[in-house]
Amino acid sequence: MPNKLPACTRKFTFLVIALVICASASFAQTKLTPHKIQLKKGPAFSLNLPENFEIIPAAEGLKRVRFFARSPDGRIFVTDMYNLADNKRGAVYILDGFDEKTGKFARVIPYLTGLRNPNSCQFHTDANGQLWFYLAETHQLTRRKFTPGETKPTDAKPEVLRTFPDYGLSYKYGGWHLTRTLSFGPDGRLYVSVGSSCDACVEKEKVRASIISMNPDGSDEREVARGLRNAVGLRVLGQYIFATNQGVDHLGLNKPDETFYALKEGSDYGWPYCYSSNGKIYRDPKFKRASGCKNVPAPYAYFPAHSSALGFDFFNDPDADPVIKDAFLVSLHGSTDKRIGHGYKVVIMRKGKPLEDLITGFLSKGKVLGRPCDIMKIGPNSFLLSDDNHGVVYLVRKK
Numbered sequence: 001m002p003n004k005l006p007a008c009t010r011k012f013t014f015l016v017i018a019l020v021i022c023a024s025a026s027f028a029q030t031k032l033t034p035h036k037i038q039l040k041k042g043p044a045f046s047l048n049l050p051e052n053f054e055i056i057p058a059a060e061g062l063k064r065v066r067f068f069a070r071s072p073d074g075r076i077f078v079t080d081m082y083n084l085a086d087n088k089r090g091a092v093y094i095l096d097g098f099d100e101k102t103g104k105f106a107r108v109i110p111y112l113t114g115l116r117n118p119n120s121c122q123f124h125t126d127a128n129g130q131l132w133f134y135l136a137e138t139h140q141l142t143r144r145k146f147t148p149g150e151t152k153p154t155d156a157k158p159e160v161l162r163t164f165p166d167y168g169l170s171y172k173y174g175g176w177h178l179t180r181t182l183s184f185g186p187d188g189r190l191y192v193s194v195g196s197s198c199d200a201c202v203e204k205e206k207v208r209a210s211i212i213s214m215n216p217d218g219s220d221e222r223e224v225a226r227g228l229r230n231a232v233g234l235r236v237l238g239q240y241i242f243a244t245n246q247g248v249d250h251l252g253l254n255k256p257d258e259t260f261y262a263l264k265e266g267s268d269y270g271w272p273y274c275y276s277s278n279g280k281i282y283r284d285p286k287f288k289r290a291s292g293c294k295n296v297p298a299p300y301a302y303f304p305a306h307s308s309a310l311g312f313d314f315f316n317d318p319d320a321d322p323v324i325k326d327a328f329l330v331s332l333h334g335s336t337d338k339r340i341g342h343g344y345k346v347v348i349m350r351k352g353k354p355l356e357d358l359i360t361g362f363l364s365k366g367k368v369l370g371r372p373c374d375i376m377k378i379g380p381n382s383f384l385l386s387d388d389n390h391g392v393v394y395l396v397r398k399k
Helices: 007-021
Strands: 033-036 045-050 053-059 064-072 076-080 090-098 104-115 119-123 131-136 140-145 160-162 179-182 188-192 211-214 221-226 235-237 242-245 257-262 276-277 279-284 302-303 309-315 325-330 345-349 358-359 372-379 382-387 394-399
Touching: 033 358, 053 090, 053 104, 064 372, 064 382, 076 119, 119 179, 119 382, 131 179, 179 235, 188 235, 188 257, 221 242, 221 257, 235 309, 235 372, 242 309, 257 309, 257 325, 325 372, 345 372
Parallel strands: 064 119, 309 372
Antiparallel strands: 033 045, 045 358, 053 394, 064 076, 076 090, 090 104, 119 131, 131 140, 140 160, 179 188, 188 211, 211 221, 235 242, 242 257, 257 302, 276 279, 309 325, 325 345, 345 358, 372 382, 382 394
């Protein structure tokens, strides 16, 4: 990280990392049991998770619902990219009126509409106490003043802090990897991930396939890391920047890994020249460079090829259930080609330990019943989970 952090933050960071690295080897796959899901539209189906947990459709009727953010007044905001055929109908919604007993939100309020692939939003309070709402679309990063309790922006003139290239291979419009993800660090800087324009190529724009940071007003932009083909999941914990990353498609069905990194500032993670397979770094035969792959860091953890690791959160509360305690929970969105079948689940990840399943069943007998996207912890044993295939926000919690 660019700036030295306060002692309390460094202590927290040490705790986060130490608990993950030193997790006991006694963890074993917990037995999963079927939990019936009945959405408002469609037949009932089952998702599998530990018997002492429950999963509840907390909000329905959304489209391509993506990443969560908690506002300064305690409400949950979530982005929605609408669908793959159109990138001008995205929205940000407020999930309002949560009922603890039923586990459901009473209302879904449109906060912003007519957006271009809004993947991520965040809130920040500056040194003067001003509240800000940040939004990442394919082509730009904006911020606007935020007023607690508002259900529509009271600031109608957002500032454009950064524009992004949005051409290249595409779904229909924009670039190949359309998402931009935001996370604020305890140093007050904003971190932004920007995907590549292709499966594997040498980019023309430096910002592609990278993570950058900047001051909250957009000044003092710096490159944090590069060589990351598509780092969709991004979260700063303590002084560490954690990111999930999706590997290339052209190497077959079983490589490369989907990867998870504790990023080191200034590092190059290899794409398109190098890739990870079973946690080891190899050279991509399509691309050569003088330095080869000798300085490319190995991943913190890795997942099956084409499983599309996206959002995640860390559960280190003293009261956390042993099943998830001192672990990252990671959404594996699932392979674009459902015949490959990798992903479509939520997994438990501890550094140096085998992955464990927490929620399965989103792909059943060749039918896609959901694609997990983001995870946001809301308590020691509870979290929200977005499904951008069926437009559902689930609440998962210990009974």
